[in-house]
Amino acid sequence: MRNAPALFLISRTHGLKAHLLKSQDYLRLLGTSDLKGIVDYLLTTDYSSELSRIPTEGLMASQLEQVFYKKLSERWHFLLGITSGNMRELLEAHNARLEVENLKRIVRAVHGEEKASDAQLISIPRKYQNMNFSALLRTKKMTEVADLLKETPYKGLGELLVEYERYNSLIVLETQLDKVYYSDFWLKTAKSSDRKRIRALIGTEIDLRNLQLMISAKYMKLDPQLIERMIIDLRYKLRKNATTRLANVDLQEIPNVPLWTPYSQLLHTAVELVDEGRLVDMETLFSRYLYSYAEKMSAKCPTNLAYVFSYLTLCLREAKNLTTLVIGKQTKIRTENLRKLVLF
């Protein structure tokens, strides 16, 4: 018998999921002629309160992107606010993704000796912030960033500075941030009775991330050792020997490596797309796979906690889709090309 707080959270999520945009909404948005058309349409949705504050004169896609990610953050943290105990810990671990994304942006700015501003970070409500982003934004050296992260789950970053300097690449640090995020989330799922389904969702995401990164790194002809270093060492369907083998073969041979996983067909198509030079399509293929998996999961497990995480994943898809749409409209991408990028 499922406990009452879990049932409350799941039933609340069912209500919230009804607010997400549907395929027909995306089709309508694709049919609009400009940013104003998109804003007008979204004024009848959850985005209305934020969008009504933006003047329509000189509307920019970047402003709207901030609104979409702010809404995403609100949606993710709203669920956090109505839970407690293990479920709260689990949601906190999940929502740390926003924190990781912000940290990556800060680390990139420090690496490029640029100054990032608060506006470039995804807004996280103050009461849910676990680190001092204002101080991190003021840092100029990677050692200062590592010092500020000493008391956080990302303390391991300091130990990797030597390796970072040796490769002069952010891969090492960004992978470490991802590793911390995914391992913490993975670990927290252990306490949940619904861990099997939740892990299926997060495990698929990790596998897809690893495979996509591997294809990208192979295309860029990176050192196999560095490629192995980039892999998140959490296993779902992709075994260690499979990733090692994939890291050591040529890009064209990737589909021939027997993986014994459902990803074989996906890999085959992805490598074909890369061969044809359709890199954006390859990346969209991976995203589409993940989001359709989350969609299927939410349909298959309506009374499972995995439903909540599917919803959170679909919220992210909505933010990404809307961002794609506004940038597409601003940069005047043809509707048929834009449609291929929207994940629905």
Added chain:
Amino acid sequence: MKLRASLEFIQNGLSILKLKRDRLAEEFNSLLKQMGRRDKAEEQLMNIYSGFKLALARIGDSETHSAAYSTSRMKVKVLERPIMNVAIPKILVEEKPILSIVGDLSLHQAGVRLQGIIEELLEIACIETGIERLAYELTLVNRKINAIEKTVIPVYQDQVKYIEAFLSDEELEDFTRIKQFKSISREKRT
């Protein structure tokens, strides 16, 4: 004599100027032949830009900005190649930007392709500046040649001619006077 020497000097200068004009024209033509690269580069740039637009739409504005932040800056050195005292610029790429992010392949690829085209655009900019400078210098040299050929030399030649005519007249006068003097003195003797 002095005037004739000056004329000779000007004529020598003129031939040097003509040589300069030929050399400049030769360089101008060779640079002009490379002007076709601009159309090709612009076409390539448009292709890259349309690929970049797709990557930007997929990834988002802030993520793209963030990825751009992590990229080291391109370092260039501007050198000058003198041709007949005309400085033709040449841009040397000392450090290529290092694209650190590998997560988004399409963005990375757009970055790599943009990097390549920027180097090409820098070369085209040098060619165009070179053409502009050479054309300006060629106009100046042509103007000088025309002025020397059409004004300075004819004036000098006229002056030399006038002085020569004047001198030969004087010479003839002297000769006649001597002749007369000789005939008078011969008459007196007889």
